[in-house]
Amino acid sequence: MRFGLFGTGPWAHMAHAPALAAHKDVEFVGVWGRNEAKAAELAGEYGAAAYSDVDALIADVDAIAVALPPDVQAPIALSAARAGRHLLLDKPVAFTVAEADAIAAAVAERDLASVVFFTRRFVPQLADFLARAGESGGWVEARVDHVGTIFDPGNPFGASAWRRESGGLWDVGPHAVALVMPLLGPVVEVTAMAGPHDMSHVLLRHQGGGISTLTLSVDVPPAAAREEAVFAGESGVITVPTLPWDPVAALGVALDQLVAAADGGPAPALDVRLGAHITAVLAAAAESIRTGRAVRVSAPGFPLG
Structure with a gap:
């Protein structure tokens, strides 16, 4: 599964990027961040590409992982779901009920897989x-x-x-x-x-x-x-x-569930419906x-x- 990572902050460095790079069923394609220099730096650590455009990274992948503030995550997640991309989101999904419900509805309408990373x-x-x-x-x-x-x-x-x-x-x-x-x-x-x-x-x-x-x-x-x-x-x-506190291992389990669901397996319990x-x-x-x-x-x- 081709993944794009959105976010370049501590959580992207501590959890998302290493977990994506380590997962056997994931191709870590690219990174987008609000700071282009930080996106280039993080992407370079893992042999991924840095993207300056949200929609361009969405277009190049099968799924997105997000490590961004909720108000930044929500519109990106909605755009990705409407484009038919699977979602690995951080918590909370959004700050507003309307945004969270819209993401969940887009995922359901397109029969996509989704996971919200409630770490423990x-x-x-x-x-x-x-x-x-x-x-x-x-x-x-x-x-x-x-x-x-x-x-x-x-x-x-x-x-x-x-x-x-x-x-x-x-x-x-x-x-x-x-x-x-x-x-x-x-x-x-x-x-x-x-x-x-x-x-x-x-x-x-x-x-x-x-x-x-x-x-x-x-x-x-x-x-x-x-x-x-x-x-x-x-x-x-x-x-x-x-x-134990091992966010990379926990995110690996979340990725296992997302990849399995996208391949026709059961929907993860911690999906965007629960997140909403x-x-x-x-x-x-x-x-x-x-x-x-x-x-x-x-x-x-x-x-x-």
């Missing part, structure tokens, strides 16, 4: 944990604390303008929502409040009646940082295990923070992974 959901240990927990069933509650800082010295994501502006709700929030839905189901109602230090407190009501509580931030004092996820229900209380639902959940949380009211979310009419 592609770690085999987490997939096995969720599968075992799903077999036991009876889960009615979850709590996810995803609280840290990206603004400490040396953190490559601290210079990200969109993360600074949108905060933990949109940066780590997609990972938290993607984690709780396999066991509790899609979200139908959201209530949220914002506190100091970019702290978002989000309460989700799931379709089956379960409730999850998310605490999210990317800008807390280091002593307040923590990352933990717990499920509770008829089978007791379980804690999500500590997982998560965008709707996060947009509802942002609305609830602004208005002080609970916000309803339409549950999708398909299974969520």
Whole structure:
């Protein structure tokens, strides 16, 4: 599968480019970036071509991988889907429900394969944990604390303008929502409040009646940082295990799924339909923070992974 990479920032260097170059079923064709010099530098590292035009790179490939801010990713993804290209997108798919839904609709209309890279959901240990927990069933509650800082010295994501502006709700929030839905189901109602230090407190009501509580931030004092996820229900209380951090290996799994789906295999569980639902959940949380009211979310009419 011929791939074009859109983006030249830290995530493109840390995950996308090495994973594309290493995958046995991928031909890494080219790189486009908002900075042409950085695109040329990254492309040169992997023997790919640098492109100055979005549409030209889309025209030359079978699929695109995107490592760009959501508001830049969304129009590129929509153009690529309308051109019949498969999609490997970063999270969140978009900042607006309308854009995310348009991408999902274009993918469905053209029977394309898609994956949204919720990083740890592609770690085999987490997939096995969720599968075992799903077999036991009876889960009615979850709590996810995803609280840290990206603004400490040396953190490559601290210079990200969109993360600074949108905060933990949109940066780590997609990972938290993607984690709780396999066991509790899609979200139908959201209530949220914002506190100091970019702290978002989000309460989700799931379709089956379960409730999850998310605490999210990317800008807390280091002593307040923590990352933990717990499920509770008829089978007791379980804690999500500590997982290895290897984004290149995780992206390799995502590529496996995308290539298989494009070849007629099953649709990946973490596709753009799920990505669009998560965008709707996060947009509802942002609305609830602004208005002080609970916000309803339409549950999708398909299974969520």
